[in-house]
Amino acid sequence: MLIRAFIPAHITAFFVPRFNENPLFAGSLGAGINLTKGTNVFVSIESGLERHIHVAFNGEPVKKEQAFISYSVAEEIIPQEFEGDVEIWQYFDFPNGHGFGNSAGGALGTALALGYYFKNKTFLQAAQIAHKHEVLNKGGLGDVIAQVHGGIEIRIKAGAPGIGVVDNIFSEEYKVLTIPLGRLSTREVLDSDVVKAIEKEGQKALGKLLKNPTPENLMHLARDFAENTGLLNGELLEIAKEIDKLIKLPSSMVMLGKSLFALLREEELPRVQEKLRDLSIDNYPICGIYNEKPKVGRWIG
Known part of the structure; x- marks a missing residue:
């Protein structure tokens, strides 16, 4: 079974970082815009004798250190007893590192797709895991919660989805x-x-x-x-x-x-x-x- 998640690219217009020892309460205030282009994540899972996780960017396999956030998300969501191959294919409409929330898109897409497949996390729980690993690895502070809400958003309370507060501009x-x-x-x-x-x-x-x-x-x-x-x-x-x-x-x-x-x-x-x-x-x-x-x-x- 192939699972697909689409996460909108996110532009941050301005922000105020909010750091906290608990990553679920860290994040940012500010505002931004979610776009109709973004990140498509495809997850393919097959049972086997050993546990393997593979991540690819735009069709090219990447090492763990190049996709550490997505690997960390996957390790937390995949059940410990699972044995088999998990392939995570991330396709980005924007180049990495240019400010369009690719890191968060990959993390959130991975979390949602795996949560959907294993049926062991709710939408919100999966999003919180993505936010946590984004913050811990300094991939970003406010992209995940913004992408969860969509539209032109105002982040008025910092934190992960379910903890932070977001409003939208008409x-x-x-x-x-x-x-x-x-x-x-x-x-x-x-x-x-x-x-x-x-x-x-x-x-x-x-x-x-x-x-x-x-x-x-x-x-x-x-x-x-x-x-x-x-x-x-x-x-x-x-x-x-x-x-x-x-x-x-x-x-x-x-x-x-x-x-x-x-x-x-x-x-x-x-x-x-x-x-x-x-x-x-x-x-x-x-x-x-x-x-x-x-x-x-x-x-x-």
Whole structure:
């Protein structure tokens, strides 16, 4: 039996890290957007004489240290007495390390697919396991709970799904322009001095968004956060300024990755696409906003 889980890619617009010795109570405040592109996880399980777990990214097998979070999730959910082969195939619509929640998508997709197969975890329990291993291994703080809720989300209480609190912003049909340009280590940023600026600016942005919870206000606050923390700079900032000349709302930086995003109206797309071609940028997925929960179930191809 083949199980498939779809987890939306997630863009964090701004955030406030909340650390806790208990990983289920750690997480982040902030806001972000879930996308119609994301991570598809396929799990195939066959009984055998020995226990083996295999993980592959986009069809290529990876070593345990390259997918430690997903391996950790699998080891916790697969029953101890199980013997056989567990193959976990993760396919990402966005490149790894660019800020689109791939780590959380792989962890959550693995947890949901295995929980579905073995029938030993609820949806919420599986999601909490994914969150726990994301936090313990510094893959991210708030992506899992955001992906569980979908839509344009506001994280107003930190923690794992079922502990943290998430609200959603009502929105019209915006398209989401994404421009993945490079990798940025979440672990390195969270371990650096910039965390103090992130906490200050993120708390300020959250307060302003809760007073005026609109997609338009989100984008203005996201840009202020990105610039005031110093995270948006150099070439990334110059590209953002070029895009801003052509659209109504400001673009901003994906947290945390060397990537940009913007909310566009349909009529703004052609001008932006022409500008990106002029800038020799040819990888810019255009997505919708994903307003549902992650999907999991039997896969019949």
